[in-house]
Amino acid sequence: xxxxxxxxxxxxxxxxxxxxxxxxxLFVGNGECFGLLGPxxxxxxxxxxxxxxxxxxxxxxxxxxxxxxxxxELKLRERIGISLQETQLSEKLTVYETVRLFRSFxxxxxxxxxxxxxxSLDEKRNARVGKLSGGQKQRLAAACALVxxxxxxxxxxxxxxxxxxxxxQLWEVVAKFRAKGGTVLLTTHYMEEAERLCDRVxxxxxxxxxxxxxxxxxxxKLEAPNIIEFTSEPALPPETFQxxxxxxxxxxxxxAWQLRVDSLAETVPQLIAAVEKAGAKLVTLxxxxxxxxxxxxxxxxxxxxxx
Amino acid sequence: xPEKIRPAIIELTSVRTKEFLRETExxxxxxxxxxxxxxxxxxxxxxxxxxxxxxxxxxxxxxxQEAAALGKSPALSPRVLTEAExxxxxxxxxxxxxxDASHSLVYRYDPTSPDGRTARREADxxxxxxxxxxxxxxxxxxxxxxxxARYIDFLIPGLLGMNLMGTGMWGMGFTIANARMKKLLKxxxxxxxxxxxxxxxxxLSRLIFLTIEVIVLVAFGWLVFGVRVNGSIAVLALLCVxxxxxxxxxxxxxxxxxxxxxxxxxxxxLIMMPMWLCSGVFFSYERFPNAAKPFIRALPLxxxxxxLRAVMNDAAPLTKILPHLAVLALWGIATFxxxxxxxxxx
Numbered sequence: 001x002x003x004x005x006x007x008x009x010x011x012x013x014x015x016x017x018x019x020x021x022x023x024x025x026l027f028v029g030n031g032e033c034f035g036l037l038g039p040x041x042x043x044x045x046x047x048x049x050x051x052x053x054x055x056x057x058x059x060x061x062x063x064x065x066x067x068x069x070x071x072x073e074l075k076l077r078e079r080i081g082i083s084l085q086e087t088q089l090s091e092k093l094t095v096y097e098t099v100r101l102f103r104s105f106x107x108x109x110x111x112x113x114x115x116x117x118x119x120s121l122d123e124k125r126n127a128r129v130g131k132l133s134g135g136q137k138q139r140l141a142a143a144c145a146l147v148x149x150x151x152x153x154x155x156x157x158x159x160x161x162x163x164x165x166x167x168x169q170l171w172e173v174v175a176k177f178r179a180k181g182g183t184v185l186l187t188t189h190y191m192e193e194a195e196r197l198c199d200r201v202x203x204x205x206x207x208x209x210x211x212x213x214x215x216x217x218x219x220x221k222l223e224a225p226n227i228i229e230f231t232s233e234p235a236l237p238p239e240t241f242q243x244x245x246x247x248x249x250x251x252x253x254x255x256a257w258q259l260r261v262d263s264l265a266e267t268v269p270q271l272i273a274a275v276e277k278a279g280a281k282l283v284t285l286x287x288x289x290x291x292x293x294x295x296x297x298x299x300x301x302x303x304x305x306x307x
Numbered sequence: 308x309p310e311k312i313r314p315a316i317i318e319l320t321s322v323r324t325k326e327f328l329r330e331t332e333x334x335x336x337x338x339x340x341x342x343x344x345x346x347x348x349x350x351x352x353x354x355x356x357x358x359x360x361x362x363x364x365x366x367x368x369x370x371x372q373e374a375a376a377l378g379k380s381p382a383l384s385p386r387v388l389t390e391a392e393x394x395x396x397x398x399x400x401x402x403x404x405x406x407d408a409s410h411s412l413v414y415r416y417d418p419t420s421p422d423g424r425t426a427r428r429e430a431d432x433x434x435x436x437x438x439x440x441x442x443x444x445x446x447x448x449x450x451x452x453x454x455x456a457r458y459i460d461f462l463i464p465g466l467l468g469m470n471l472m473g474t475g476m477w478g479m480g481f482t483i484a485n486a487r488m489k490k491l492l493k494x495x496x497x498x499x500x501x502x503x504x505x506x507x508x509x510x511l512s513r514l515i516f517l518t519i520e521v522i523v524l525v526a527f528g529w530l531v532f533g534v535r536v537n538g539s540i541a542v543l544a545l546l547c548v549x550x551x552x553x554x555x556x557x558x559x560x561x562x563x564x565x566x567x568x569x570x571x572x573x574x575x576x577l578i579m580m581p582m583w584l585c586s587g588v589f590f591s592y593e594r595f596p597n598a599a600k601p602f603i604r605a606l607p608l609x610x611x612x613x614x615l616r617a618v619m620n621d622a623a624p625l626t627k628i629l630p631h632l633a634v635l636a637l638w639g640i641a642t643f644x645x646x647x648x649x650x651x652x653x
Contacts, residue, residue, distance in 0.1 A: 052497060054496070054497060077498060090491060092325070092330065097322060097325065104313060104314065107499075
């Protein structure tokens with residue numbers, strides 16, 4: 001078995017108006033859960049579809065399970081499972097018919113009924129796909145990805161638009177697959193999902209890799225582990241507070257300011273004093289431990305969800 | 308051991324068939340519409356004595372006599388009108404001929420109107436006979452109402468051909484364009500499914516409905532209008548399958564790159580329209596200029612309609628429709644090959 005489940009070097013894909021992927025190197029180890037994180041339009045989907053052999057890159061090399069797409073397409077298709085970002089499976093078919101159809105494409109794999117049960121879809125076994133909820137549809141898509149008993153699972157935004165409970169259910173599916181030694185590559189713009197599921201995360205923006213590591217390492221890259229968020233009346237210029245002791249920087253966020261700080265105990269009193277000294281009044285003040293979201297903001301100056 | 312897994316080609320065909328059966332509107336267009344069309348046209352062109360052509364006789368002393376003479380012709384329906392009335396009636400097409408016998412015998416009519424010319428001949432015959440003309444060569448009429456020579460006998464095979472074209476093209480084209488638009492095709496090629504099996508399953512599922520379609524239309528023609536299949540049923544079946552293959556291929560080619568349903572609909576109509584008009588569905592293409600005929604005969608629907616009529620009406624044996632089958636098979640092979648080659652999966 002090759003050391004890496006997925007490897008790509010110097011990946012580039014330009015469309016007429018945009019550089020979707022602009023020189024990307026990624027390596028995903030066997031049994032690893034790897035997350036591609038970034039805002040909409042960062043090039044996540046283009047990247048994952050190149051790795052899935054659905055899009056041909058302008059340049060760069062891709063190896064999946066040590067094989068290239070050009071020479072081993074059929075073999076690779078039998079060994080990977082894919083959930084696309086927006087597949088509409090045929091609405092006129094039932095859950096069972098859909099799973100059985102996909103099962104027929106693979107030489108081996110689980111029994112359709114067992115798989116449907118694993119996905120908690122047994123109550124919907126004979127329901128038409130068109131009648132399923134968003135979460136059920138995503139679990140059916142996952143079932144179709146798992147139906148060939150793959151070594152690698154590719155999931156493109158598997159929980160976008162789902163309610164929290166459906167999201168949890170899908171996370172469990174991923175956890176079960178990993179427990180059997182499977183490798184997972186997923187894209188998401190939910191920080192929480194990446195922190196919770198992924199061993200390692202690559203943050204991409206404008207087709208570039210801007211950070212890579214375990215969620216912990218990445219958060220540790222923010223020199224400061226804590227975030228203070230406040231608003232004041234009137235609003236103050238950053239010079240008023242950005243040089244407070246223990247403060248490593250600030251960003252505007254919505255109508256508020258965010259400060260990255262070493263210690264809340266040290267900086268919060270100083271901030272209150274500074275605001276008062278400037279003749280303004282604090283309106284809101286909140287704090288939290290830094291997340292990948294904060295890392296993205298500090299790296300790009302923009303927020304993930306509306307970047 | 309869990310339930311056995313069937314081969315992909317069978318799963319794909321079965322799934323496609325179920326999808327179609329769950330599409331109520333589609334069922335109507337495939338089965339209901341051609342029956343309604345056949346019924347409507349069948350009644351419109353049912354057997355009845357030919358219409359009499361209305362003609363006018365100008366009022367005058369002998370007008371009633373002349374009208375009576377004209378009335379003896381089975382083709383004419385005379386009435387007496389004044390000069391002004393007759394002028395208007397002719398201009399508005401209410402009569403096709405005005406007979407003026409006030410001085411010498413004058414026929415007034417539009418020479419480009421077939422009714423006008425027929426009425427002129429009929430009226431002259433009737434009036435000359437009434438005046439004592441003797442025909443040197445006696446003759447009698449024999450009317451043809453033979454089974455196989457009526458309009459409905461011409462129409463039913465044409466409708467069958469048209470239906471095979473419509474369902475073949477729509478069945479393939481619409482499904483494929485729809486699956487592409489919903490990214491279902493993209494999802495399918497992300498599996499180890501063979502692309503050719505997908506396309507083949509679309510055709511196999513078409514064959515199932517084609518069989519029902521042909522049986523329903525042929526049985527309908529037989530029971531309601533007495534349109535018989537004079538030739539071999541096996542040859543007819545073979546012809547329908549090869550015809551269905553040609554049009555499935557054409558549907559595949561039409562839909563091979565279209566990104567939207569509107570796009571594929573437009574293209575479908577563009578391709579089918581000339582065949583509706585030229586391939587002899589409702590009337591014989593013999594009326595088209597000779598220069599156009601080689602092109603018309605190269606169209607798949609022309610070949611299918613000609614062969615269907617030969618088998619159903621003239622009891623043509625297999626050997627006689629081999630050229631037709633060859634042209635249809637060629638269309639099928641070429642369109643499937645090109646369609647698959649340029650196919651856009653995502």
